[in-house]
Amino acid sequence: MRKLKSICSVFSVMVTFSWTAFGAESDSYDAGQAYQTTCFACHGTGQAHAPLVGDIIEWEIRLDKGIDTLVQNTINGLNGIMPARGLCTDCSNDQLRAIVEYMLEQSK
Numbered sequence: 224m225r226k227l228k229s230i231c232s233v234f235s236v237m238v239t240f241s242w243t244a245f246g247a248e249s250d251s252y253d254a255g256q257a258y259q260t261t262c263f264a265c266h267g268t269g270q271a272h273a274p275l276v277g278d279i280i281e282w283e284i285r286l287d288k289g290i291d292t293l294v295q296n297t298i299n300g301l302n303g304i305m306p307a308r309g310l311c312t313d314c315s316n317d318q319l320r321a322i323v324e325y326m327l328e329q330s331k
């Protein structure tokens with residue numbers, strides 16, 4: 224019985240893991256979670272004068288550049304104060320785009 228239980232938990236870890244790996248490629252990627260763990264340190268607090276998520280006017284002005292430019296500046300960094308990839312070195316470009324979209328979604 225005990226053995227069965229441990230097999231079950233290994234199995235569920237595997238399922239969770241493969242679901243996460245799959246999620247990275249699809250809409251179920253949790254951009255909100257990624258935002259919380261990487262970008263929130265600056266964008267949730269205004270640290271280093273980062274534009275605050277939730278500040279409608281700030282993001283409206285930035286969105287004038289177009290979402291592609293915002294994503295590009297996220298990938299490359301901006302003015303030496305927005306770090307390249309927002310310090311999320313293992314985020315793919317698509318994931319960074321999803322996070323930027325999430326941030327914009329939270330700021331309108």
Ligand code: HEC
Nearest residue numbers: 261262265271272273285293296297302304305309311322
């Ligand atoms: C170390 C602090 C810091 C972290 C961490 C950080 N940012 Fe930033 N970010 C900034 C600052 C500061 C700016 C403003 C740069 C400027 O306008 O000169 C900025 C600007 C931006 C912009 C606007 C770019 C533009 O063209 O106006 C986007 C989009 C952005 N960050 C996305 C992200 C994402 C996504 C993450 C997490 C993956 C992230 N940032 C993590 C500090 C940070």
